[in-house]
Amino acid sequence: MIPCRELITRSDQICVNVGMLGHVDCGKTSLCMALSTTASTAAFDSNPQSKARGITLDLGFSAFPLDNKYNVTLVDCPGHASLIRTVLGGVRIMDLMVLVVDVTKGMQPQTWECLILANITTCNLIIALNKVDLIPPPIRPEKMEKFCSLLRRSLKKTRFGSAPMVLTSTTDAEIGTDKLKDEILQHLNKMTLVRDTASSFVMAIDHCFSMRGSGAICTGTIITGQVKLNDTVEFPKLQTTKKVKTMQVFRQPVDYAKAGDRVALGIPGLDAKSMERGLITAPGLLPSASRAAIVKVNKIPFFKEQVPSGKRFHVSIGYSTVTAQVQFFSPDPTAKLRNDDAIFSRSKEYLVENVLEYVDEDDASRIYFALLVFDKPVFILPNTLIIASNLQQPDETVACRLAFQGQVIETSQDKDVKKTYLPTLKIFYYKKKSGIVDRVSSEDSIIVRGFCQKNSNVDHLIGMKVFVHGEKSEEIEDSLVSGRIQGRFGQTNKVRIGVDRPLTEEQIHYLKNHVCIVDITFKEYKFKIRTESGQKLCQ
Known part of the structure; x- marks a missing residue:
């Protein structure tokens, strides 16, 4: 059954989440304080370490009403x-x-990284040019015109070439933040917000703490579904279920919350220290953590390094970031491109890709998938966005660390995925085996050595297509002769090749007087477990 989705109407009080991103010390938290009328327990750097260091160390949440709609x-x-x-x-x-961009410093490394992150995840971006009050008024118009022109030129590399820019200040009331509020309202009015209230309940927890008389308080955002007082919910990470006894939305008691809402759930009997971040779900939705996943992926074009198979990346899935080894693959190029190639299926065959390349959004001819094998289990929801990064680079690096992104297609919870799940994937690479023409037996056959030992089994070779070429040419198009292996030649370490067409006198002369190579190209399945020797090869 396909879950229905509730389209939010403008008559509802719509809950929306607006991310404030930018380089450290660009004024994000000050802007949030200036805009907000209600603060959560995790707002405005309330963490003691944040206060001590003077920077934001965790996600902070605050809110304000907007135009009686939002x-x-x-x-x-x-x-x-x-x-x-x-x-x-x-x-x-x-x-x-x-x-948020500090106009006195311009685009800094983390500003760029946040812009790239926005380019991956959303079409909705507003640029707040902050601390404008620090530019002397006499030169401010000229300075800001030049700044906006240079920034607009840089934005052309992204989808935000025409993103709105707003001047802001938290210390100069004349500049203020009202224009930013107005721009947020205009942007929201143009957006079609859709919330999935009919699917099973899933909530992303960002903070969990204890409160005397209420037990553990879990705060977060509802991703899908809805929750009511006295509902039983599950904590997949803890493998336990609890009842919701109290609920608040920004300090206001409620008895019901739905997808898109930020809510605090009171859960008696839960140890708050055991659940810093994670998921709360409907019972039975995520019975166990995943150890591997198939993801449809694309390279992030701003990542300048190669993205090779076999490497470990930091993979962010919701609030979890785990390391995973990656193997890229694509639809079998020898098969005709089909409309369903973008749909992964374990019944199809796929070619190993050694390196992930960037594919333009409009290019439907190239499709990449990735197999992720996690170093530790992680709970994954269907169709979840993943972002893989190279976080081993120094923090002060100016290069983009975000390597590739994609959407989860399927997962495996098998404890020994390398023995159970991976062998079910038909991911192959082409392998070549070569021999040398020993003699010409007749116009219909040649004898070749180098494919087998004297007493070895050759059943797996029978019927295999071969190509014969001169020593300096390895291209199939340049082959002298093609044919198929018929079997062993007597009791020797040689095999007989039946040629596709009778040999001409010119070909026979060439084969007798030159060193000629015979190649078999076949598929080697990356994760196949060989149970016996002499298994039939696939071409």
Whole structure:
């Protein structure tokens, strides 16, 4: 059954999540304080370490009403390079992003990384040019015109070439933040917000703490479905179910919440220390964690390094970031391109790809998939966005660390995926075996050595297509002769090749007087477990 989806009408009080992203110390938290009328327990750097260091270390949440239509939740993201995992976790819940740029410093490394992240995950971006008050008024118009022109030129590399830019200041009331509010409202009015309220309940927890008399308080955003007081919910990470006894939306008690809402659930009997981040779901939705996943992927074009198979990347899935080894593959190129090639199926065959290449969105002729084998189990929802990064680069690097992104197609929860799940995947690479023409037996056959030992089994070779060429040519198009292996030649270490067409006198002369190579090209399945020797080869 395909889950129905509830289209939010403008008569509802619509809950929206607006991400505030940018480089460290660009003024994101100050903007959130200036815009907001309600703060959550995790707002405005309330973490003691954040106060001590003077920077945002975790996601912060605050809210304000807008035009009697929207309840806007601001998601204040850390700007330090070492905290990119936290930002990657937060993008999943954002409907709209505000990229905050310090006009006195311009586009800094994390500003670019946040812009790239927005380019991956959303079409809705507003650019807040902050700290405008620090530019002296006499030169401000000229300075800002030049700044916006250079920034607009840089934005042409992304989908945000025409993104709106708004001047902001939290210290100069004349500049203020009202224009940013107006731009958020205009943007939201143009958007079609869809919330999946009919699917099973899933909530992304971003904070969990204890409160005397209420037990554990789990705060987060509902991804799908709905929850009511006294509902039984499950904590997949803990493999336990609990009842919801209290609910609040920004300190206001409620008895019901749905997809898109930011809510605090009171869960008696839960140890808050055991559940810092993660998922709350309907019972039985995620019975166990995944150890491998198939993902339809594309390289992030701003990542300048190669993205090779076999390498480990940091993979962000919701609020979790785990390391995984990757194997890229694509639809079998020898088969005709079909409309369903973009749909992964274990019944189809796929070719190993050693390196992931970027594919333009409009290019339907090239499709890449990835097999991710996680170093530790992780809970994954269907169709989840993943972002893979190379976080081993130094934090001060100016290069993009986001390598590739994609959507989860299927997962495996098998404990020993290498023995159970991986062998079911028909992922192959082409392998070549070569021999040498020993003699010409007749115009219909030649004898070849080098394919077998004297007493070895050759049944797996019988019927295999071969190509014969001169020593300096290896291209099939340049082959002298083609044919198929008929069997062993007597009791020797040689095989007989039946040629496709009778040999001409010229070919016979060439074969007798030159060193000629015979090649078999066949498929080697990457994860196939060989149970016996002499298994039939596939071409």
